Amino acid sequence: MDFNTAAETNIFDRPKILGKAVPRRDGPLKTTGRAPYAYERHDVAEGQLVGYPLGSAIAKGRILSMDTEAARAAPGVRAIVTTLDMEAMPVPSEMHTAHLFGGDKVEHYHQAIAVVVAETFEQARAATALIKVEYDADEGAEFDLLAAYEKMKDTPVDPEVSKGDFETAFANAAHRIDRTYVTTPQNHAQMEPQATVAAWDENGNVTLWTSNQMIQWAKKAVAKTFEMDVEKVRVDSPYVGGGFGNKLFIRSDVVLAALGAKAAGQPVKLAMPRPFVMNNTTHRAGTVQRIRIGTDAQGKIVALAHEGTSNTLPGGSGEDATNQSQHFYAADTLLIATRLAEMHLPEANAMRAPGEASGLMGLEMAMDEMAEELGMDPVQFRLVNDTDTSPATGKKFSDRNFARCLTEGAERFGWENRNTTPGSRREGDWLIGHGVAGAFRPSPATTSGARVRLQADGRIIVETDMTDIGTGSYTIIAQTVAEAMGMDIEDVEVRLGDSAFPVSSGSGGQFGAVSSTAGAYAACTALRREVARRIGHNDADGLSFARGNVTAGAKETPLVDIAPEGEIVAEDKVKFGSFRKDRMVATFAAHFVEVGVNAWTGEVRVRRMLGVCDAGRIMNPTTALSQVIGGMVMGVGAALSEEIAVDTAKGVFINHDLANYEVPVHADIPEQEVVFLDTLDPVSGPLKSKGVGELGLCGVAGAVANAVYNATGVRAREYPITLDKLLDGLPEV
């Protein structure tokens, strides 16, 4: 199916099941422990041994020697593979930066340097500790983003976007601010660590039962890393215990399990220990963001510059905090530039809403500061600078209702009742403040395929290598198919995550829901055609599919009668035409937050949150709500507590467990209110829906930060806003 023009009125406009709050299909399985995660796939391969990884103890340098004698002699040990046994394996894909294994060169702390395979987990772990490694560490390597920024900030770079004469417009602006914001590196901190069961057969085929968001990428990456034929690789990942981008790409668990299995001649399972997840996999890079805004006397932005600097391993792309600033607000002139500070910290890569999540932490605080400079209400300031066209590309937004998010949100939240003098509202021990921020995140879509199999009993099986990372893919795909075929949702079975299934979009960049449901719809369209043929029609136009029947004129045929012997299989994929790129397809939100700041100690507690989202058709209010409230929780973490602590001399993420990397706990999260505007975006896809998975996080931290300022009068420009950054500005005791 080619999606080459905007969707017209179609079956999804009079939905019976799409758009309904259907409960998550995987919910009961997960809450009762019946959804097997990768490490629990005991039944898929017999004779599983256990692998345990060893990570490098230095961040940069070479390995001189590895003594595995004691480890090999340890009880239960069946195989050991060290990085010195082979040359560096190829980097798995262009989207990876670090080598995952092989060779004597160390690129970052806890790079995988050995895997020990033993009969039990305890044996493997104990033996790993017996390996002695001699290093030649590079002295004087630097790991300090702020120091690197100081050195590079005055060196000119080619801007990514330069529209008009920013410098002149800024110099002549009636009002202006010039501020620098800092975000620290963050970890995805998903519950399930990377884990893989690997098994080779006698023909050199490998199967990897793993936890991954992008099955096709994983399959190709395994083939590239092992320099083998891609058709010899199978990847299976039906349940993923959280990913947030940390599982977009294969990581060393896959490589170590496969190497270990090969060496031991038996299947091997391996899960990453938590510190290893933190230092061996990927993180969201830290950023330093200089933002300059100039406005005219009425508050219209005449000049906007956003320069972002982030850390990366050499050759990587860091975190681009500037993207939203190109498109979000009307700006007469623009200057957008990025710098990469190369250093040997672990690989920086995508984490939920890469770019915008960090970029809006800077931009939305800057918008608040600019509004204050102007003496203008921050909601009003954003409204004044609303736009239906991206200032950087000149392209029109396909559908943009940001102004409604702001005004309806302000109304619901009681924004007008807030105190406008920072630091002046106190209830007992608590200083009370309110903040607002806008959110913007593109809503891309990408080719996605599916197969639908109409069974003799009238049920349908859907197969696609799409993943459900806790987002609700199983559920919304079932809804889409039930809608398209006019069936009960109970009669639709959805199978995901297996590379033997048609290639889908996968889960990432909030493109998964839009793309994979459209792919399922494409397959259903093919099936409807085939059903039509079976009842003597050339195509499905004019036929109606409802209540498990197909009706042609007066003749009603139950679907159970269509394929009495065997099944009918139809497969197709959706391809999104270039017309979609002529528009900016994006999602928007406004977030409103109330905080209390303890006047004595500076502890910040969020008291109330509201998010108003504009994301096209909401396919399932339950799963969409879960995505947004989950994003809001993550935003509170980003604002107040989540920080990878970098030892800037050793290049180590030192708070590498979930006791020390502080994501919010239940007690940190107040009642959250979420409103979805009833919008439709026909340019986005046949279902007129857009992504919400990343939107929910965007802007939240900025709203929290602005509320903290409103409460205290202290403007902390370095996230997370921990109490030590507020203490000096709090009222005397």
Next chain:
Amino acid sequence: MRAFSYEKVKNPAGAAARAAEVANAKFVAGGTNLLDLMKLEIETPLHLIDVNGLGLDRIEGTDDGGLRIGTLVRNTALAADERVKRDYPVLTRALMAGASGQLRNKATTGGNLLQRTRCPYFYDTAMACNKRKPGSGCAAQAPGAFSRQLGVVGVSEACIATHPSDMAVAMRALDAVVETVMPEGETRAIPLADFHLLPGHTPEVETALKPGELITAVTLPAPVGGHQSYTKVRDRSSYAFALVSVALIRQPDGSGAVALGGVAPKPWRNAAADKLLPEGAKAVMAELMKDARPTEQNRYKIKLAERTLASALNEAKG
């Protein structure tokens, strides 16, 4: 984790005797700290002596009107005990501010006192740490280190780790005493004030316990009344160790006791500071922090401690 052997013993004296007899033995109680450390090979005992089931899980009155808390009393049970809630509310509050429900159900009184530091470098065996490996250095004080959560006072060049317990801070304010039995069978009583040691040049030596010595109980003197509070300040509302905590007992005449957590290698209290309570937080804190040697990153704790005490005093005055 290294392979280890395990035994259950019959009585407290027997436990102590066995611990002295078997090389590299340790007691295990709730296991919530020890087992984690063993998995990481920060602790590597070859033999574990299980002290559960020795009848040390009772809370009973003492002759002088105080309470004797058996070492195996779980944190949850101790916090919920009616006598503790009524007569020693600072202790209930401190316990409830610690860890999580599941951990408190397992954690024991003795184990809590003996839990080891949460310094992140102590937890990473690739890092230099004098406490874990004497003489290897202190990574937390090297240039570029992350020391925001570590100690500011009572610390040394060898180590700036804090003692992480909340319970111990309240017990220190209550003048608790630790009761033990030695391998030879004698018993002794160690005031909590003398129980934890400052690091000096030997941060690996953390308590006054002798090899094999078993904690049997902690006793609290007769109730002192007054307004009692435990204020724990941290980066999230729950499930985090204290950046600073303040156990306060304030009598109507303004006198009382104050002990700090999160700032030192042991619950931090001194008599001179207590005497200054009527003068307010600033005076008390000047005394408690007089020999402070903070890092750039944790200097804020000095101000935070003062403000936290001020808050607690404000609340006590009602």
